[in-house]
Amino acid sequence: MKILVINPGSTSTKLAVFEDDLLVWKQNVSHPAAELAPFQHINEQYEYRKCHVLEALNQAGIPLHFDAVISRGGLLRPIPGGVYRINEHMKQDLWHANMEHASNLGGLIADELAQQIGCPAFLADPVVTDELCDIARISGIPELPRISIFHALNSRAVSRKYAASIGRDYEELDLIVVHLGGGISVSAHHRGKVIDVNNALNGEGPFSPERAGTLPARQLVDLCFSGKYTHAELKKLINGKGGLMAYLGTTDVPEVIRLAQEGSRKHTLLLDAMMYTVAKQVGAMYVALHCHADALIVTGGIAYNKCCIDALHEWVGSLSEIVVIPGEDEMTALAMNAIGALTGKIPLQTYQPEVLEKKLRDLLDGVGTDQIS
Numbered sequence: 001m002k003i004l005v006i007n008p009g010s011t012s013t014k015l016a017v018f019e020d021d022l023l024v025w026k027q028n029v030s031h032p033a034a035e036l037a038p039f040q041h042i043n044e045q046y047e048y049r050k051c052h053v054l055e056a057l058n059q060a061g062i063p064l065h066f067d068a069v070i071s072r073g074g075l076l077r078p079i080p081g082g083v084y085r086i087n088e089h090m091k092q093d094l095w096h097a098n099m100e101h102a103s104n105l106g107g108l109i110a111d112e113l114a115q116q117i118g119c120p121a122f123l124a125d126p127v128v129t130d131e132l133c134d135i136a137r138i139s140g141i142p143e144l145p146r147i148s149i150f151h152a153l154n155s156r157a158v159s160r161k162y163a164a165s166i167g168r169d170y171e172e173l174d175l176i177v178v179h180l181g182g183g184i185s186v187s188a189h190h191r192g193k194v195i196d197v198n199n200a201l202n203g204e205g206p207f208s209p210e211r212a213g214t215l216p217a218r219q220l221v222d223l224c225f226s227g228k229y230t231h232a233e234l235k236k237l238i239n240g241k242g243g244l245m246a247y248l249g250t251t252d253v254p255e256v257i258r259l260a261q262e263g264s265r266k267h268t269l270l271l272d273a274m275m276y277t278v279a280k281q282v283g284a285m286y287v288a289l290h291c292h293a294d295a296l297i298v299t300g301g302i303a304y305n306k307c308c309i310d311a312l313h314e315w316v317g318s319l320s321e322i323v324v325i326p327g328e329d330e331m332t333a334l335a336m337n338a339i340g341a342l343t344g345k346i347p348l349q350t351y352q353p354e355v356l357e358k359k360l361r362d363l364l365d366g367v368g369t370d371q372i373s
Contacts, residue, residue, distance in 0.1 A: 001342055003335045006053060006071040006110050008102040011036070013049055015056055017066075018335040026331065027056050042100040049102075050109045069114040070338040071106030072153065072330060073126020075099045077353035078360075081129035081152055081194065083341040086111045086121040090351040103127075124337035125152040127201070129194065130356060134363055136196040136288070145364060149201040150185035151300070152194070157333035158299045158325045159189055173294045176285045176320065178312070180302035181328065182251060183239075184208040184278060188285040196288040198281055203238040206277035209251035209302075212242030213277060244270060253302050261307075275308055279315030286319050293320040300328055 007014040011033070016026040029052050031045075039045050057064070070083075075097045076090065084090065086107050094104045107123050114121035129152035139146050155177040156170075163170040171192035179185045184207075185200035198205025198213075207213035215238075224234060237246065245251050247270050260267040286293055296319065302308055303326035313322060340346030 001067040001339055002065065003338045004057075004066045004069045004110075004113070005331050005334045005338075006069065006106050007330055007334065008049060008072065008106045008109075010102050013052060013102075014331060015053060016331040016335065017062060018332075018339075020339065021332075021336065023332065023335075025060055025062060027060065029053070029056050042102055042104060043095060045102070046105055046108060049105055050112065053109060053113070064113065064117050066114075066117055066119050068120050068122060068338045068342055069110040069117070070122040070124060070334045071110040072103050072334065073123040073128070074104035074107055075101050076126055076128050076351075078128050078130035078148065078356055079126070079351065079353050080131050080349065080356065081125045081156060082349040083122050083124045083337045083346050084349045084351050085341075086114075086123060087351055090123070093351075093353070120342075122338050122341055124334055125156050127152055131193045131195060132197070133195040133288075137360070137363065138367065142364065142367060145360070146204070147199050147202070148194070148197055149199050150187055150194075150197045151179040151181065151183070151200065151328070153330055153333050154299060154328045155179055155185065155187050155189075155194070157329070157336070158297050160336075161325060162295060162297055162323055174289045174292055176282055176289070176293050176296045178278060178282060178296065178298045178300075178303075179328075180208075180278070180298065180300035180308065182208060182210050184211070184213075184281075184300075186278065186281040186285050188288040190289060196285060201239060203242075205281045207243040207274055209244045209253055210240055210242060212238045212246070244274065253305060253308075257305055257307055271307075272311065275311035276315065279312060282312070282316045282319070286316075296320045296322045297325060298322060299325045301326070303327070 001020055003018045005016040011031050013029045015029060017024050074094050076093050091108060091111060094107050097104045111121040127149050130148040132148050137145050159175050159177060160170045163173055175189040177187045177189060183200040185197055186205060187194045187197035203212055203215065205213050229237065244256060248256060256267050256271055260271050282296065298309060298312060303324055309324055337346060341348050
C-alpha cells in the first residue's frame with residue numbers, strides 16, 4: 001500500500017511517502033517568515049501550502065497515485081481517538097476551528113488531493129482526542145471542566161509499538177505514557193482508551209520547557225488583575241513563555257543539562273523541579289489506573305537525555321517497568337494508522353463531535369452547569 005503523509009507545522013510542512021511500513025521518501029518543506037508574512041490568518045495559507053506539497057511531489061518525480069492520504073489532525077472539536085475518514089462536517093470544523101494552527105490545513109489539503117487521486121483521506125488521533133472518564137472531567141468549579149489536549153498521536157503510537165514488542169494488544173494493557181517535549185503530557189491508557197491526561201497545551205500538569213503547567217489558583221487570579229500583564233500576555237505566559245523559558249530564558253533542555261552538570265545550582269534546581277512535577281503527574285495517572293500499570297513509557301525529544309530518565313527512575317521507578325522510546329515519529333505513526341484503517345486492523349471512526357458534546361452537556365448539567373467549553 002502506498003500512503004502519502006502530510007504534517008503541517010507553523011513554519012514548515014513535513015511530507016512522506018510510505019510503501020507499506022517502509023519510508024521511501026520524505027521532505028521538510030520550509031516556509032520562510034517572509035513568505036508567510038502577507039497571510040493574516042492560517043486559513044489564508046491554504047493554497048500556498050497545497051501548491052508547495054504538489055511542487056515537492058512533482059520535483060521528486062512522485063506521481064499522484066496513492067491508496068490513502070493521511071494528515072496530522074487539527075484543532076477540531078473534542079472527539080474520541082482513532083482514525084477518521086475526512087468528511088464535510090470535519091472540513092467545516094477545520095475551516096472554522098476555535099484555535100488557529102497550521103495543522104488545521106492538513107486535513108483540508110489531504111482531502112483535496114485524495115479527491116483528485118480517487119482514494120480516501122484520513123486524520124488520526126488529533127491533539128483534541130478526548131476519552132476521559134466521567135470523574136476525570138470534574139475540576140472543582142462547574143464552569144471549568146477539565147479538557148483533554150495532549151500528544152495523542154505519538155502517545156498512542158508508542159503504546160501500540162510497545163504492546164507489539166511484548167506480543168500483546170494495546171487494548172489489553174494499562175499504560176502510563178510520558179511525552180517529554182516543548183509541552184509535557186502524562187496520560188493513563190486503560191485497555192485502549194486514554195481515561196485521564198493533563199491538558200498539555202493550556203495549563204495543567206507538569207511545567208515544561210515553554211509551558212507553565214498547573215499554577216497556584218489564587219495567586220494566578222491576583223496576577224490576572226494586577227495590571228502587570230494583558231490578557232494576551234498572560235495566555236502567552238501559560239503557553240509559550242512559561243516553564244523553563246520563564247525562569248531561564250531558554251527552552252533548550254540539552255543546554256540546561258550542560259550548565260547544570262557544570263555546577264549551576266539554578267539550572268540544576270529548575271531541571272530537577274521540572275522532572276519532579278512530571279513524576280507527580282505519573283503518580284496521579286497511576287492512581288487513575290487503580291495503582292496498576294503494565295509499563296511506564298517515556299517518549300518525546302527530551303527522552304533522549306539520560307539524566308531526565310534517571311530522575312524518573314529515582315521518583316517513580318518502583319511503580320512499574322520504565323520503557324524509553326525517545327523521539328516523536330509522527331510520520332510513521334500516521335502511515336501506520338492509515339494502513340491499519342485500510343486493512344481493517346484499526347476501526348474507522350465517523351466524525352460526530354456532537355455525540356461527545358451531548359454526553360458532556362448531560363454530565364455537567366447533572367452537577368449544576370451547562371458549560372462545556
